[in-house]
Amino acid sequence: MSAPSLTVRALTGIGEVRPGDDPAKLIAAADPGLRDGDILLVTSKIVSKAEGRVVEAADREAAIDAETVRVVARRGPLRIVENRQGLVMAAAGVDASNTPAGTVLLLPEDPDASARAIRRGLREALGVRVGVVVTDTFGRPWRAGLTDVAIGAAGVRVLDDLRGGTDAYGNPLSATVVAVADELAAAGDLVKGKAAGLPVAVVRGLAHLVTDEPDEPREPDAPDAPDVPHGSGEPGALPGDGDDGDSDEGDGRDGCRVRAAVTGARALVRDSRDDMFRLGTSEAVREAVTQRRTVREFTDEPVDGGAVRRAVAAAVTAPAPHHTTPWRFVLLESESSRLRLLDAMRDAWVTDLRRDGKSEESIAKRVRRGDVLRNAPYLAVPCLVTDGAHVYGDERRDAAEREMFVVAAGAGVQNFLVALAGERLGSAWVSSTMFCRDVVREVLSLPGDWDPMGAVAIGHPRALPPPRAGRAPESFVEVR
Secondary structure: OOOOOOEEEEOOOOOOOOOOOOHHHHHHHHOOOOOOOOEEEEEHHHHHHHOOOEEEOOOHHHHHHHHEEEEEEEEOOEEEEEEOOOOEEEHHHOEOOOOOOOEEEOOOOOHHHHHHHHHHHHHHHHOOOOEEEEEEEEEEOOEEEEEEEEEEEEOEOOOEEOOOOEOOOOOEOOOOEEOHHHHHHHHHHHHHOOOOOOOEEEEEOOHHHEOOOOOOOOOOOOOOOOOOOOOOOOOOOOOOOOOOOOOOOOOOOOOOOOOOOOOHHHHHOOOOOOOOOOOOHHHHHHHHHHOOOEOOOEOOOOOOHHHHHHHHHHHOOOOOHHHOOOEEEEEEOOHHHHHHHHHHHHHHHHHHHHHOOOOHHHHHHHHHHHHHHHOOOEEEEEEEOOOOOOOOOOHHHHHHHHHHHHHHHHHHHHHHHHHHHHOOOEEEEEOHHHHOHHHHHHHHOOOOOOEEOOEEEEEOEOOOOOOOOOOOHHHHOOOO
8 A cells, every 4th residue: 555645736826816806716727737636725815805805904903903802812012812703813813914005904704605615616617626725824822933724614624533443552542633624724834935925735635635515504503602700798698799532722632522513614613612721821810800700509510529629729829917828628528517517507597596586487588598508519618717826915906917817818718719610610608607606616526716717609500690790990999
């Protein structure tokens, strides 16, 4: 059997492309010898020019704004964004090179549709069955330098799903999905170059990648669900709410969903459910803090204790006075320990409410507020310890000393809740244990100097919390 081989060559003779030109006719005229099974790699710039995507724009930044649907990361003037085509790239793909001064070049409106049109045009002009990949230049996470990738495709297998097969040693392949269209795009860039005026390349020898997909797209996937997006000091209230194969994505092969309903290069774009790196570093930190939400209803899915311990590791990085470590987290992983604690707390709460003269109906209503803890599959009780606190001997300074430790405990709890969200776990911080600390210490056999600072219900959210409007910082700021 002969060894596999392929050739990649650039097409010459395509010249300057203008609005209204037909790329398929230009390609057919430049190379009438195209064969069945060839794959055309077409630079997006000539497609954009032919489709009239050259626009007046004295300010490139304004053009980037218009093409951006989501900012992924920002470092000074550089922006990595998701654009209208669903691609995550620098500057939304807005290009000020190879276009007249005072104008910018936008990406094709629908690169997959553009690829289908070129493929159809070549079939009509030359009678050939070819694949078409529309390419553009990208930077890549974790890697220096640029390369061409596929942003549109037609008649080409864009992903080669090897899962279910075996390697040369008989080991099962359980995670390997190869981004074939991107590999083709990068190969074409080697002969097209960035400034050689050669916008099209032809790959020959990979006819098995050319498909007979229809020239019209299938129905797209349903849009992504919204991202998982948080009470009073009374027991049962929710502080902070007012009332309201391998998993490494670095190789681009595993963790992605090969979706039968998606054709063209759109299948190469990870949806939000599979994107482990949806934001830049500073953006992810802000998103984690602002999108932490209180979850009141959970599924029956068990909670991974390792994930909770990772959240504890994040919690104890909070600032604390005098280089102390004032946090302790009691993890209630068994149902019996949770019920024993919650039953004792309920009894103590009922006793307090009867002493307050509340009616039995009112008591029952208030006690139901604790159901968020009772219905959770996992509980954690953060505690404050004041080892290392200074004793001054006067009320004012001793009170301030304790307040420092309480603030540090709150910072630790916030870290804990944010880290749980990062583990894709929902949580609700409930203040109940602060109102019956002696009961909690007795039931959980805690040292007498451990002060329970509420309880955290933890589990997998049953539903996504509704969107929450942002709060303007001006309402909470005084400048002096």
